[in-house]
Amino acid sequence: MPLPFLTADGAFDAHDGEETLPHEDPDRWRRPYRPGPWRVAIAAVLLLLAAFMLLATMIIAAAGTWGGAAASLAASLAVVGSALRLLRAGVWVSPQGLRRVSFFTTRSIPWSQVAEVRTVQQPVRWLGLPRTVQGQALTVAGRGGGELPVLLTDHNADFLSRREAFERAADMVEAWAHEYRAVPA
DSSP states (O other): OOOGGGOBOSGGGOBTTBOOOSSSOTTSOBBSSOOOHHHHHHHHHHHHHHHHHHHHHHHHHHTTOHHHHHHHHHHHHHHHHHHHHHHHOEEEEETTEEEEEOSSOEEEEEGGGEEEEEEEEEEEESTTSSOEEEEEEEEEEETTSOBOOOOEETTSTTTTTOHHHHHHHHHHHHHHHHHHSOOOO
């Protein structure tokens, strides 16, 4: 079963200079990098927990406690949904704009509102926790001069201990921004 949220843009899998896309539609939103091992490991543990919860749901239903089985089923489906949302989190690009997907929110920014995308050295959150460390962050500046939220950091769940992968992803997002954002006249 293909999982499109796990596929990258395809630029890193190009063979002989050809870019191979995981789909035919160039207007679809795509992530210009693969999810990192931390994100995938946490999602795998959540899916394993959901499997045990579904097994418990079957046992509870076989015992005839339908209210408990329904509650257990709802909880296990919430865990599966959380794992899928965790895998979907990240930065997505398309010719329409830039999309930052977090666990609870999604924010889309059209390229016409993007003034600049750049990599800067600044304190960044380690794995999204309150602890900060010095690192690199990919930031986007809006046309009105406002600084928008940080897109990627080299210490998040996708790029912790993978500096080269962060640099490739940042370069890809910057290339998308350079290609599609409207140049002010």
